[in-house]
Amino acid sequence: MQDNKSEVSLEDIVSLCKRRGFIFPGSEVYGGLSGTWDYGPLGVTLKRNIMNLWWKTFVEDREDMVGVDAAILMNQKVWQASGHVDTFTDPLVECSNCKSRFREDQIDTAKCPTCGKTGTFGEARQFNMMFETKIGPTANVLGEIKATRQEVESMLKIFDDEKTEEITLPVNTDLRDAVGASTVFLRPETAQGIFTNFKNVVDTLYPDLPFGIAQQGKAFRNEISPRDFVFRSREFEQMEIEYFVHPEKWEESFEMLRLAIHDWCNLLGLPETAVHELEVEQDDRAHYSKRTIDFEFDFPIGRKELLGLAYRTDFDLGNIERVSGKNMKYTPKAGGKPFIPHVIEPSFGVERTIMAVLTSAYKVDEVNSEKRVYLALPDNIAPVKYVVGPLLKNKPELVAKAREVYAGLKKKHGAVLWDDNANIGKRYRRADEIGVPYCVVIDFDSLTDNAVTVRDRNTTEQKRVSIDEIIG
Numbered sequence: 001m002q003d004n005k006s007e008v009s010l011e012d013i014v015s016l017c018k019r020r021g022f023i024f025p026g027s028e029v030y031g032g033l034s035g036t037w038d039y040g041p042l043g044v045t046l047k048r049n050i051m052n053l054w055w056k057t058f059v060e061d062r063e064d065m066v067g068v069d070a071a072i073l074m075n076q077k078v079w080q081a082s083g084h085v086d087t088f089t090d091p092l093v094e095c096s097n098c099k100s101r102f103r104e105d106q107i108d109t110a111k112c113p114t115c116g117k118t119g120t121f122g123e124a125r126q127f128n129m130m131f132e133t134k135i136g137p138t139a140n141v142l143g144e145i146k147a148t149r150q151e152v153e154s155m156l157k158i159f160d161d162e163k164t165e166e167i168t169l170p171v172n173t174d175l176r177d178a179v180g181a182s183t184v185f186l187r188p189e190t191a192q193g194i195f196t197n198f199k200n201v202v203d204t205l206y207p208d209l210p211f212g213i214a215q216q217g218k219a220f221r222n223e224i225s226p227r228d229f230v231f232r233s234r235e236f237e238q239m240e241i242e243y244f245v246h247p248e249k250w251e252e253s254f255e256m257l258r259l260a261i262h263d264w265c266n267l268l269g270l271p272e273t274a275v276h277e278l279e280v281e282q283d284d285r286a287h288y289s290k291r292t293i294d295f296e297f298d299f300p301i302g303r304k305e306l307l308g309l310a311y312r313t314d315f316d317l318g319n320i321e322r323v324s325g326k327n328m329k330y331t332p333k334a335g336g337k338p339f340i341p342h343v344i345e346p347s348f349g350v351e352r353t354i355m356a357v358l359t360s361a362y363k364v365d366e367v368n369s370e371k372r373v374y375l376a377l378p379d380n381i382a383p384v385k386y387v388v389g390p391l392l393k394n395k396p397e398l399v400a401k402a403r404e405v406y407a408g409l410k411k412k413h414g415a416v417l418w419d420d421n422a423n424i425g426k427r428y429r430r431a432d433e434i435g436v437p438y439c440v441v442i443d444f445d446s447l448t449d450n451a452v453t454v455r456d457r458n459t460t461e462q463k464r465v466s467i468d469e470i471i472g
Contacts, residue, residue, distance in 0.1 A: 008300050008359050008362045010229060010299075010301055013229065013358050014229055016358075016375075020042060021040035021041050021042045021043065022039070022040055022043035023038070023039055023040065023229075024040055035223055035232075036234060036235055041383075042384070042434055043354075045415065046377075047350060047354060050268070050353055050381050051216055051237070053268075053381060054216070054239050054264070055214070055216065055239075057263075057267065058264075059214050064208075064212060065211070065212045065214055066207065066211070067214045068194060068197050068213055069217065070190070070215060070217075071193070072186060072187050072217070073135065073184050073185075074192065074193065074196070076183055079185055080323070081320060081323040083319075088129055088130055089126035089127055090104075090126070090224055091103065091126060092104065093109060093121045093122070093124050095114065095115060096122065097112065097115050098115040098117070098120075100112060100113070100114040101224060102225055103223075103224040104121075104124040106225055106227075107225075109121040127222075127224055129188060129224075130222065131186040131221075131222050132184075132185055133183075133184055133185070133186065134182045135182055186219075188219055188220060188221050190217050190238045191215075191345060191347070193215055194213045194215050194240065194242045195316045195317060195320060195343075197213070198242075198328060199327070199328060201213055202330060208333065209244060209245065210245040210253050211243070212241045212242065212243040213241070213244075214239070214240070215238075215239075215240055216237065216239045216240075217237060217238065218235065218236070218237055219235075219236055219237070219238050221234060228301045230351040230355055231301065236349060236351045237349075237350035238349060239347075239348040240345065241257075241345065242312075245342050245343070246341065246342070247314070247339065247342045250342050250344060254291065254311055254344050257309060257344055258309055260346075261309060267378070268353070268356070268357050268378065269357065269361060269376070269377065270297065270357070271360060274297055274298040274360065275296070275297055276296045276298075276303065277295060277296075278293065278294040278295075279292075285310075288312050288315035289310045291310070291311040292310040293309045293310075295308065297352075297356045297359075299355060299356065299359060306356055307347060307348045308345075308347045309344070309345070309346050311345075312345055313343070328340055357377070358375070361375040361377045361435060367460055372429065374435070374458075376435070376458055379437050382436065382437055383435065384416065384434060385413045385414075385436070385438070386409050386413065386415075386416045386417070386437075386439070386440055387417045387419050387430075388406040388417070388418055388439075388442075389402055389418060389427060389439075389441060389442070390402040390420055390441070390443075391424065391442065391444070397447060398442055398443070401442045402420070402442040404467075405442060405452060405470070405471065409440070409471060412472070417431075417436070419431070428455060432457055436457060437456070438457065439454070439457075440452050440453070440455075441455070446467070451466045451467060452464070452465060452467060453465075
């Protein structure tokens with residue numbers, strides 16, 4: 001892993017997002033909640049624009065893709081069959097001095113980052129990252145908690161003090177919760193919802209092979225150490241495709257999707273020089289993968305994974321057939337022996353995509369000897385397309401004309417803002433900072449020539465455009 005970083009600092013991105021209403025800390029009014037983030041007015045629009053563009057690019061504009069929207073809560077057998085119950089873990093270490101917990105592979109275990117003590121970390125334990133909850137009316141139902149002999153003996157010792165009548169049981173259950181009949185998990189990925197609906201899609205649509213099933217939605221991971229803004233959080237959104245292929249023809253589909261990913265990155269305005277392919281070695285791949293490419297990006301925090309492309313073979317459908325007893329084979333339309341399709345999975349994280357987009361778009365230059373910060377967002381994902389206002393807000397005739405133009409643009413584009421506060425220069429700076437491609441100003445000439453001044457965000461150039469043309 002290289003340490004190549006973007007020239008933009010993480011502090012720049014976080015400050016802009018908070019100041020201008022893109023992303024806020026979750027539950028901030030109550031002191032926040034680690035690993036959670038709320039999207040403000042501009043952030044939610046940017047997020048939806050990216051997700052809608054992805055859906056159009058990978059589903060609506062193609063003949064070989066369909067979509068599903070599976071439930072977040074699923075039968076626990078889904079996660080048992082997929083291996084998540086047993087293996088979806090990260091190595092956890094705990095400081096014996098301050099009791100702080102960390103992911104072992106993310107810190108220097110020689111010294112505790114919290115208290116500064118050395119030699120306080122023991123052996124790492126495997127921590128399952130799935131959020132567990134109960135389904136149905138299970139309150140006050142008796143259950144079982146596993147405890148070691150040492151834990152029980154430590155509890156009994158507390159009663160050596162004759163004054164002790166009640167204790168809080170110090171049983172360590174967070175690493176090995178039992179899975180009961182009422183146990184369900186918040187899904188840690190959207191992929192399994194696609195695999196469990198494979199048979200439904202084939203039975204109802206019977207698509208030609210190869211074909212893909214796409215899904216967007218929330219996923220949840222109880223990260224030991226959420227960090228780096230939205231890069232690693234406990235609640236996030238994914239955009240995933242499971243592309244089903246003939247086992248002997250996976251390589252051509254893999255290459256097709258690899259190129260499609262690069263096209264997607266270009267569509268978002270990510271510089272080609274900032275996107276890198278990392279061919280994952282066999283020892284580092286998931287056990288079910290025969291080939292994996294990590295697409296890395298030069299984030300402010302260094303070169304990190306942006307998205308992945310994996311050849312998962314028939315691991316998932318094979319497991320479902322084995323555990324559920326349901327037939328997951330595909331029967332070729334032209335005849336031939338039924339078989340379990342193999343799968344290629346492009347997996348996109350929405351939050352990481354947003355972070356890459358903001359990093360790429362963040363620009364600093366000088367205009368009239370003053371520093372200017374602007375977001376050079378592509379027009380197709382910019383949360384606001386136009387800002388409209390009169391040259392002077394105390395001139396009723398200008399305001400009326402500007403309102404007319406604003407209404408026309410609003411009807412056509414939707415994402416249009418009205419701004420008549422302060423002077424034109426300050427309006428431009430506000431619009432630049434949130435990535436508005438064009439500012440439209442109605443002046444006194446507009447009353448006679450039926451034209452407006454349109455100012456370009458990236459170049460700051462201004463030109464006269466007829467109102468009929470801009471509203472069109």
